[in-house]
Amino acid sequence: MSSYQAPINDMTFNLFDVWQLDKYWQSNEQLQDLIEADTAKAILEEAAKICEQQIAPFAAEADQRGAQLADGKVSLPEHYHAAYQSLVEGGWTSLSGDPEYGGMGMPKALSMMVDEMLCSADIAFSLYPGLTAGACVALLQHADDTTKQTYLPKLYSGEWSGTMCLTESHAGSDLGIMRTTAKPNADGSYALNGSKIFITAGEHDLTSNIIHLVLAKLPDAPAGSRGISLFLVPKHHLDASGEPGERNNVTVGSIEHKMGINGSATCVLNFDDAKGYLIGEPHRGLSCMFTMMNYERLSMGSQGLGAAERAYQNALAYAKERLQGRIKEQNANKAEPIIGHPDVQRMLLNIKAMNEAGRTFATWVAALLDKSKYDNCVVSGQRANLLTPIAKAFMTDQGFDACVTAQQVFGGHGYVKEWGMEQLVRDVRIAQIYEGTNGIQAADFMLRKVAADKGAVLFSLLDDIIAELTDKPHVAAAPLLTAVTDLQSLTSRLLQQESPILAGAACDFLALVSYILYGYMWYKNLQALDNSKHSSHFTGAKTHTANWYFSRILPRASGISAILNTDSAMLYNLAPEGY
Template structure:
């Protein structure tokens, strides 16, 4: 069976031909060093590491899983050694501030590396991946002393980070959390409580683990307004910043999961563990959203990773597997049957996977460029505008890219027929590993409420208009290009309809707030299909203007854009009446009637 191959050609197309990555880098402080030669070298070396070191461990991690023995967690064979290579090669520090030991390359380049690592082996990639959110949280909200103590080690990669939110009785509703933080005489705090579902909460890959933990102070108000954020290291740093005595935080058990067996998902016990306040007291949830928004874009990347991996594996199988003859005549007359890629329904499954994978890549890379601008632009107005646009796109990226990824992973498995159900091919693992992505960092329903309720309706539609203006300007710019009519004309209509649907929901919600919850998921999926249509139209426009020897690559882009518009975008036609049907068909059924 074929191994994962990094799609370098498509990555370079999106970065350089769609988004002018060289110009983007030159606009960032110090970014002029990230020229095409350096970036391509990074991508090529990253691809070798992912293909040769990380990808072969994917099946190993699924088969072996992690083991727990009296609080000690051991990762699968080869995981620690691969992580040592990762740190030694400098991958951990690539996109971080040189002040703390980073290499200062754009964060967007780090996002590309995250895609490659995740597609090769999502369970392994979670260990370093979660550290990025911890680092951003410390960078934005930590004191200078906290940054020097923790950020330097996290950037180097010798320490890793986690996010500790969930408790057994509260997941999304964090206002219910019970973990407490009692002040100590030396200015630190003693944290007591239990957190569950903590990815990479305990492992043997790094010398220390820095937990970012939500807890309540003794005098904290009820609900979300009484939550504070703390640093709780596994080992307390000594005066020189090296690991000292063991803290009172331990792994009580490992969760038994459907997938991502190679990553340790832990129950973490804090028994009077020493912690240090990050940011203002009782403002922890605000600080934690720095971590959560990073994680949400990371989970969108997980969707891309599983869609890409499933597509690659099923494509190779479809070219090799012989079954039946083509309805239009034999395509392999010297063989007993034709390869299944000749059959229209197999092509439907393959092209759907590809359309969602490559569309997700465009959206996620675009969002990663916005992250660069948000963090580094010297113009406050530009930073604020970019931040608002990124806030609008984040729930779409997280939820839409994971929902379509799970569809893609299942289609990849379906291409194999009965063999897809057999473990040795890796397709059922890809489905199992992908399933968590629609749950992580806020379920699809939560993302949908965030998009429609908070991001759109609470801004009176301004956040939506910010993006639809971008779409409108693109369509205007292509108005004289008749070859683009098949893409721009439906996009113009959908762009208008998007605003009308939003207004319809808003008016209904004024009479009944449940209308927001009733419409939200369908609204998010509608938004996702239209957003990807915009990026596929941009890809087609670039491909039409390309003057290069690689004509087949550009022709395939145009054909894939046509497939997306003709086969997948029409799904919006079913979502519109569903959205408009209102809350009554959901809420009229009495509880006793279920």
Template sequence: MPDYKAPLRDTRFLISDVFDFPGSYAAIGAHDATPDMVEAILEEGAKFCEQVLAPLNRSGDEEGCQFDNGVVTTPKGFKEAFAQYVEGGWNGLAADPTYGGQGLPHSLGLLISEMVGASNTSWGMYPGLTHGAMSAIHAHGSEAQKQTYLTALTEGRWTGTMCLTEPQCGTDLGIIKTRAVPQADGSYAISGTKIFISAGEHDLSENIVHLVLAKLPDAPAGTKGISLFIVPKFLPTATGEVGARNSLSCGSIEHKMGIKASATCVMNFDEATGFLIGEPNKGLNCMFTMMNHARLGTGMQGLCLGEVSYQGALRYANDRLQMRALTGAKAPDKVADPIIVHPDVRRMLLTMKALNEGNRALAYFTAQLIDQAHGAAEAEQRAEAEGLLALLTPICKAFMTESGLEVTNLGMQVYGGHGYIREWGMEQLVRDCRIALIYEGTNGIQALDLLGRKVLGSQGKLLRGFTKIVHKFCEAQGAHPQLAAQVAELATLNRQWGELTQRIGMAAMNNPDEVGAASVDYLMFSGYVILAYFWLRMAVVAQAQLDAGSGDAAFYQAKLATCAFYFKRVLPRTAAHLAAADAGSDCMMALPAAHFGV
């Protein structure tokens, strides 16, 4: 398994030079998040992830979770690492101080989540699901529920899950069968089976708080009849301690391609005691708070696994000796040159670097929007941030995982035959990354959400919120001495983005299948254009630092070179996605299902 080093140099560049996190923190009143405090958190977080979590990554994959008569045991070292994580205060870093959290900005929590996910994706699932449950309870729970559950979740004594999927339904939650029957004491008896429940059962915490979607007896049909319930493994006592065991159990755990140290459970609820959260039949709205949190976290997994894959591939490319460079020996004192001299290896490494660093910029921009949506002083600012988040969430989830899988595949390819061998650890990164394109809503569903609900559903308003930002940037940088040509290319793509949207919208008025046919290519086109915008933002800053003669010149030169590579070698993919999105649905829908063959 490649050694993981937190990319703190790139993190500092983004939060200080590109996005001005210190200024943003001051604007939302996060005065405790001083530059010194942030630096200390980043340093300590990196140390924990590099020294505690990363060494457990491969062993966790080899051992996996163990299931014995309803009891799930996590791999050796996981429980101790979780205790250390909780003791260090990491679980409550960005949580509400009212319930024991530190109240630091959400973006700072995301920076730590990136390191956690890169060092050990499976382990990171346990606190990751907990943070999602905390966000849903905080947004929709009663004050009594918050006091009971948020305090224990923030302290890390309890963990959380989200229970949506059932054997007969995944995306189509309107057909769930889990039922909730009202009881005389105001609680509900929850009965049903949920599958694919991450962290549904484990040995890391003393209690597990399940957020369960279920239907009341008189519920309307479809998604309008879904309610959300808190169903704890152990019922809390009046003082908030662990009480009687609830009537729920883990029926089994899945045997998976990757993230093997994350317990993926079948959960059976047999008239388990549950408590309604939010309003009856409004559960999907409540759950979306948690799902959006999870979707951003899943998008981050593409970046996380791509980063550690790149680090391994780069070290290997500098060490592995094979053949001579086409332009003559570069290491004449050795039997062959390191493979990093070969153009195709550089193609792979630069593609990995360009996608990773572009995705990191997108992730940090999105994290900053979360801060603003929660803490901006003006309602208009909060609404603007929420609109941008609505647009970018499906792109973060889908584009970052699609490109993350590409990066981990390239990392394995750089190793050649050794990449296919388990002992090097590169194949695990591919296996771990593959699920990210599927869970928390498949990438096809994210594409439909983006184009159908967010863009066309808002009549283009949400899209214009972002394209206007890009337009203003291009106007401001149009005469940039070194980057004018790339700025002009971005301006053209930004215009094409709006024009493509209009064409699909017009076609969909006559045939709704046009949206489904175009959606994936539309999302990928959007992702590449967005990364082009962020690459130019980084390039403008890097060029300014070089012109001023300040900072690490090699770092800034590498930024400019990678930006140039992205525009010349990666961004042309937009042309193919544009043409495919414009191709219409006829070629997809003309063939009868019976003619697909057997």
């Protein structure tokens, strides 16, 4: 059976040593009375207990039982209810919420680590509080004061939950062709009609009400994506006291039978004159929803990292225990643990190197978001926006690869359900697909985040990295410095191309930037190591893994650069009938 232990030591190392966020928190007027290092560590330790004891041990059971639909109602695995109540009672559902509406107001850099733990424990379970947190972000930024006062306290408390309803059977990434309509009612509300598919947590029995955020078109809507509005549609109308009352006309058509995340209710929702309320301005719904989407895309990165961390822990434990083969001549008559085999060491080191760089990267992006929010720092906001597609795409690609590699460590046992590895592979696979496929993320990164401003934000970031590497040299700085300067030159050449050519190069370009930035993450790790604060085991393992990254993983960037220096236009030279 698969087990899990939260990597608290590495989490606190990233918070307080690599990024020194405890110092930032104490320097910020909004945070200094709210959070400091000891409080943050206590929060992580308490979250770890819930994830390790109440969620992770039952993930296989939840996968086997799944979400079940009967008589229009969806029931979830029994232990989900107890685990969810633990989250509610501990205030975990309000961790990063606005204190004005009952949230705890904790920084994103801290809440992202709790997200990672939940994803390691059970991705399917993590989606219920995760979708609600995203809905809260959208309402906080775009709803009017009355709506915020009505809904946010209940969502933060976990009494109610939230969804986002975008996709239709014919309209996935191309939301402009959606057919769901919203017609004004005499009382100022709207009647919504249409069907949405792939709605995560669309119906379940964890909470007394579900607040759907739905994209639809008004009668006078312009064509395309510029004609989309956002509506709040509750599962239950609220009575005079603000509690759930009569059922709204939102019904479950079916639930999907999926490859993984079986404990997550993925629903077809039908809206038949369902009463909803406009959020934000008419025809501006897509930009409102993208507030939530961007939040969820960062959470996707946590899913990739969370699954990869659990996969690594179990592969490592198995490799130390599994006796197979004779590695040393003196042990010719005695089988040895497979961790002594070079190929097993290679697989484990690759996973470890990418996981720990990914955790540093996720903390960096979250800290940039915090500085954008609390300091109104424009540069931090721009850089967080630039890096979000990497957090979603690269971290989930690496998460899936890590789970497959960890499964390989188990050999034939990795293919057997009882060890839990095949579930991790199945569960994490969706993270590369939903909230915008990774190909779409790459196109967004290449065209909207880099080409749109002629690379200004990226070049500024790379200039700062070069200055840091030059000012604070390290043995790792030389190959990284070369990679960064080469990236600048390559980017300048690419930006001279037309958009279709750039689109064809987008996936490779995102991977190239990601490998180089992960190298920067390892540089930051090495700079933060202090033998007086950490054990020799910790510092030795970090140093060895960093050296592995620079020697055996960062060189992948050179190969990708060689690909990008070829003519990307050849992608368009084969007609469809030639495939």
